[in-house]
Structures are given as C-alpha cells and as structure tokens.
Amino acid sequence: MFHVARRCILALLSGAVFAVLPLETGEAAYPEQLIKIVVTFPPGGSADTVIRALEPVVTAELKQSLVIENRAGAGGNIGMAAVAQARPDGYTLGVAPAGALTVNPHLNPAMPFDPKDLAPITLLAEIPFVLVASADIPAHTAAETIALAKAKPGALSIGHGGNSTVMHLTAALFTQKAGISMELVPYRGTAPATVDVLAGHVPFAVLDIPASRQLILEGRLNAIGVSSARRLASLPDVPTLAESGITGFESVGWFGLVAPAGTPADIVTRLNEAFVKALKDPSVVEKIRTLGAEPAPTSPEQFGRFIRSESTKWEKLINEAGIKAN
Incomplete structure (x- = not known):
C-alpha cells in the first residue's frame, strides 16, 4: 500500500514539474502584445x-x-x-x-x-519617378532631351521635389549618366514643381506618378522616361530611361x-x-x-x-x- 501511494505521489510531482517547465524555461509565442x-x-x-x-x-x-x-x-x-x-x-x-x-x-x-x-x-x-517636359519643349524622348541639352549647355533646367530628396538625386543621376549640364531647381515638394513645368517656367522636371500621370495622359506634359528598371503598369507606353539608351539607369x-x-x-x-x-x-x-x-x-x-x-x-x-x- 505504501509503495502504491509513494508511486502515485511521485507521478503527481513529476507531472507538476513538467507542467511548470514551459512557464519557467520556455518563451511565450511572439507576439504577445501590441x-x-x-x-x-x-x-x-x-x-x-x-x-x-x-x-x-x-x-x-x-x-x-x-x-x-x-x-x-x-x-x-x-x-x-x-x-x-x-x-x-x-x-x-x-x-x-x-x-x-x-x-x-x-x-x-x-x-x-x-x-x-x-x-x-x-x-x-x-515609388518610381518620371522625367517630364513641358508641352512646348521639342523633346519627347531621352535622346531628344540629351541632344537639346548638348545644343544649349547650361541653359536648360530640371525641377525636382527638394534638395537631398531621391527626386533631386534622380535628376542629378540623369544629367551625370547622360553627360549633360542642366541646372537642378529645387521645389518644396512635387506639387509646385508640377505647376511650374506645366506652365513652362522650367522645361523639365522629375515628378512622382500621382502628380503627373493624368497630365501625361492628357498630353499636357511630355513623358521622357520612367526612372524604374521596368515599365510601369500605370504608364505602360512610357519607356524606362534605361531602355531609352541610358544604360543601367535605375532610381x-x-x-x-x-x-x-x-x-x-x-x-x-x-x-x-x-x-x-x-x-x-x-x-x-x-x-x-x-x-x-x-x-x-x-x-x-x-x-x-x-x-x-x-x-x-x-x-x-x-x-x-x-x-x-x-
């Protein structure tokens, strides 16, 4: 009788130990809080x-x-x-x-x-960008843009959404890889840059897609090329700058x-x-x-x-x- 009782007690204690172990040594499943x-x-x-x-x-x-x-x-x-x-x-x-x-x-x-x-x-x-030109600028492709810039070195400019932004660096990368000189004009965001290129105050601009897509589709801005490695579903007819001859361009x-x-x-x-x-x-x-x-x-x-x-x-x-x- 004593041995039976002893075995029962040991079994209960053993079970208790195993029941406590996950709480003491295991870690709660992530995530357990906000x-x-x-x-x-x-x-x-x-x-x-x-x-x-x-x-x-x-x-x-x-x-x-x-x-x-x-x-x-x-x-x-x-x-x-x-x-x-x-x-x-x-x-x-x-x-x-x-x-x-x-x-x-x-x-x-x-x-x-x-x-x-x-x-x-x-x-x-x-978030890809698009290089656009004012409707009255005689440039609809990257090649035409580069030719125009080389014919008028330093006379043309590209607006962008602000100094040190990726739009700024995209414009700088374009001029560097194309081997041209164009003034980079900073704005306080995409909206004012869009307004000025639309009005012709700056001939070119690097814009984001929401600010430019409808204007491109309406023919009010010329889309020179998108900055991504692949064409965009939202602008399928606009080539990438890389496929337009600027090898390796992606920004x-x-x-x-x-x-x-x-x-x-x-x-x-x-x-x-x-x-x-x-x-x-x-x-x-x-x-x-x-x-x-x-x-x-x-x-x-x-x-x-x-x-x-x-x-x-x-x-x-x-x-x-x-x-x-x-």
Whole structure:
C-alpha cells in the first residue's frame, strides 16, 4: 500500500514539474502584445497609407494589433533614431525611407543613428519617378532631351521635389549618366514643381506618378522616361530611361520595414512572413498602386543587400556631383 501511494505521489510531482517547465524555461509565442510601428512621415503620406493598407492582413496573420505612430522630421532621422534605440524585442518597428538609410548618412556627419543599428525585415514599396517636359519643349524622348541639352549647355533646367530628396538625386543621376549640364531647381515638394513645368517656367522636371500621370495622359506634359528598371503598369507606353539608351539607369524612392539591430532572427522571420503575405494580397496591391507605388516584398537578406547597394550608388553620386545638404 505504501509503495502504491509513494508511486502515485511521485507521478503527481513529476507531472507538476513538467507542467511548470514551459512557464519557467520556455518563451511565450511572439507576439504577445501590441506592435508599435514608427512611420517617419505625417499621416496621409505614401508610407503611412501603405502601412494602414497592410495593417488588416498583418493583424490577422500575427493575431495581434499594430499601433501606428507618426514621427516626421529631419528626413526620417528622428523616427529612425527612436527605432534604433528601442528594445530589440520585435515590439517596436519602423518604416524606413530611402533617404534616411542611404542618402542622409552621406550628407549629414552628425546622424542620430547608424543604419547598422537597424535590422532589415522587408522592402515594402518602391515609388518610381518620371522625367517630364513641358508641352512646348521639342523633346519627347531621352535622346531628344540629351541632344537639346548638348545644343544649349547650361541653359536648360530640371525641377525636382527638394534638395537631398531621391527626386533631386534622380535628376542629378540623369544629367551625370547622360553627360549633360542642366541646372537642378529645387521645389518644396512635387506639387509646385508640377505647376511650374506645366506652365513652362522650367522645361523639365522629375515628378512622382500621382502628380503627373493624368497630365501625361492628357498630353499636357511630355513623358521622357520612367526612372524604374521596368515599365510601369500605370504608364505602360512610357519607356524606362534605361531602355531609352541610358544604360543601367535605375532610381526609385522606396521605404521598408526595419527593427532594432539584435532583434531575434525567428522574430524577424515571423514579421517578414506576415508582411510579405500582406504585400501579395490582391486588395492591398491595388491600394498601393493607386498611390503610384509598387509593392516590393523581399527577404530580410535581399532587403539588406538592396540597402547597401543603394547607399553605395548614392554615395558615389553625392561625392562626384558635389551635392551638399541644405
């Protein structure tokens, strides 16, 4: 009797030990709390709109809600610094813009963070640009634009959305690769640049697609070429600048999802899977394309390589063209 009772007690204790072990040594499944996503642009911008389009699908996949916090300013540096300094536990993420990760570090010696302080999760979307000409300019192709610029060296200009923006660098890259001299005219955003090229105050401009597409379709602006590597579904008849003879030309705005460096690999993988799934959802794809952007899901490794290649490209251009922060 004693031995039977003893065996029962030992069995109960053993079961209790195994029942407690997962709580003491195991880790709770991620995510077990709200996930904050820092967006480095104001509400209503492209990055903010894309994250909000992704939110329902990601929430359903992770079975956890997302909290979106807009921290605009300093070309994305303020928001990215907050993400870089957060705990690497997967509960603070950031929407990183191209400028903050690959342009600002080469223009600002006093950066509040190092891009290496961030772990790439996935590229989210690319925002291609289009080089346009005023309707009264006798140039409808890249070849005609280059010929015109060479006939009038320094007399023509290209408007863009602001100094140190990717639109600015796109215009600079065009003149560099084409071997021409054109004044680069900064504006406070795409809208005023669009107004001036439409009115003929500047002969050319680098614009984003939402600001220019309808004007191009109506024939009020001449589309010289898009800056992406492939033609766009929204402007299928407009060639890329690369296929127009400017070999290797590619320049797009973009933003991607990052976490603080040191975030566990399994959490990065889990987040990547959830966001990539959302980026491939047909309803989300449609919403992103209405913004003039293209969904661009990648693996964390692919995104990391892309960041490094973009940084190298812009560093070279900034140094050779003598571009300064303003």
